[in-house]
Amino acid sequence: MIDLSTLTTERRNTETYNLDQMSVHDALIKMNQEDQKVALAVSQALPQVESVTTAVIQSFKKGGRLIYMGAGTSGRLGVLDAAECVPTFGVAATQVIGLIAGGEQAMTVAVEGAEDSLELGRKDLVDLELSQYDTVIGIAASGRTPYVIGGLDYAKEVGATTASLSCNKNAEISKHATLPIEVDCGPEFLTGSTRLKSGTAQKLILNMISTISMIGIGKVYNNLMVDVKPTNEKLVERSKRIIMQATDCTYDEAEKKFEAANRDVKLAIVMILTDSTAEQGRAKLAKADGFVKNTLK
Numbered sequence: 001m002i003d004l005s006t007l008t009t010e011r012r013n014t015e016t017y018n019l020d021q022m023s024v025h026d027a028l029i030k031m032n033q034e035d036q037k038v039a040l041a042v043s044q045a046l047p048q049v050e051s052v053t054t055a056v057i058q059s060f061k062k063g064g065r066l067i068y069m070g071a072g073t074s075g076r077l078g079v080l081d082a083a084e085c086v087p088t089f090g091v092a093a094t095q096v097i098g099l100i101a102g103g104e105q106a107m108t109v110a111v112e113g114a115e116d117s118l119e120l121g122r123k124d125l126v127d128l129e130l131s132q133y134d135t136v137i138g139i140a141a142s143g144r145t146p147y148v149i150g151g152l153d154y155a156k157e158v159g160a161t162t163a164s165l166s167c168n169k170n171a172e173i174s175k176h177a178t179l180p181i182e183v184d185c186g187p188e189f190l191t192g193s194t195r196l197k198s199g200t201a202q203k204l205i206l207n208m209i210s211t212i213s214m215i216g217i218g219k220v221y222n223n224l225m226v227d228v229k230p231t232n233e234k235l236v237e238r239s240k241r242i243i244m245q246a247t248d249c250t251y252d253e254a255e256k257k258f259e260a261a262n263r264d265v266k267l268a269i270v271m272i273l274t275d276s277t278a279e280q281g282r283a284k285l286a287k288a289d290g291f292v293k294n295t296l297k
Contacts, residue, residue, distance in 0.1 A: 007168050009141050009194050013187035034189045038200045041185045045205070048181040052163040053209050055179060056135050057216035059161060060095070064133030066213065068098045069124065069151045071115030073195040074139040074165075074202060075100030076107055081206040087235070089219040090227030096210060099124045101147040114147065121150030125158075132159035137209070139202060140164070141194035143171025143182070152176040165205060167198035181205065218290035221246055226266040226292060239265045246292075247272040270295050 068078025079098030102111025138148035143166030164177035174180035243254040261268040288294030
């Protein structure tokens with residue numbers, strides 16, 4: 001039998017014993033108060049988050065990947081963060097990958113037994129042809145999910161960088177990762193429902209890791225997402241606006257350079273800032289490892 005009594009995420013919250021008797025008004029206030037504890041809890045783990053983010057940047061610079069793996073809510077959050085890196089930062093879908101126990105169908109329907117399989121975690125990474133240049137981050141609110149442990153153990157065998165993210169102190173998965181992150185948000189508003197505070201903490205940390213690591217490989221200029229992919233009308237207009245903000249040019253000039261750069265926002269910016277043709281701008285960016293500021297030196 002699994003003993004859950006030692007896990008903070010499974011403890012009852014003394015502030016919500018009478019939850020079923022609260023008015024909607026009072027329940028909302030109490031839930032909001034509990035949620036406010038999350039960011040403070042995450043702040044305590046920033047040194048560990050920094051170590052993981054630095055490792056991810058190193059993986060990217062070596063041609064490696066960031067791979068999240070988890071089950072249930074934890075897995076879904078990893079898949080979500082990975083998917084959103086593609087349009088936001090213009091990376092290939094193969095650079096940041098989210099694995100969830102049970103595969104794609106587990107995004108919407110629970111797959112019985114999948115998270116309890118050590119072998120499945122290993123197999124999913126074998127199928128990805130995991131290499132020593134990759135970073136694997138195992139995510140588990142409970143900190144004990146076998147699927148994640150199996151994956152982390154295999155990643156260590158391969159020589160990949162291993163990290164973990166759990167919402168319990170002294171988590172089991174921390175023993176299987178070189179770079180563990182542990183966040184204690186206290187008991188959940190609804191006992192054991194780790195999609196709440198734990199899920200919020202995980203989302204905040206994944207936001208940090210992916211965003212800051214992308215900054216570390218030149219995907220941002222000032223605070224602008226210059227590698228955004230204009231895949232719809234809204235993003236086309238946002239792209240032109242980013243060019244205007246980065247260069248102080250007019251809308252007409254931004255639109256002209258945007259098209260001349262084959263809708264590559266970063267290239268259009270460099271063309272304007274360095275008075276270059278598209279071909280010259282590409283050469284400057286290649287020499288600058290993709291960092292816009294380095295093309296200005």
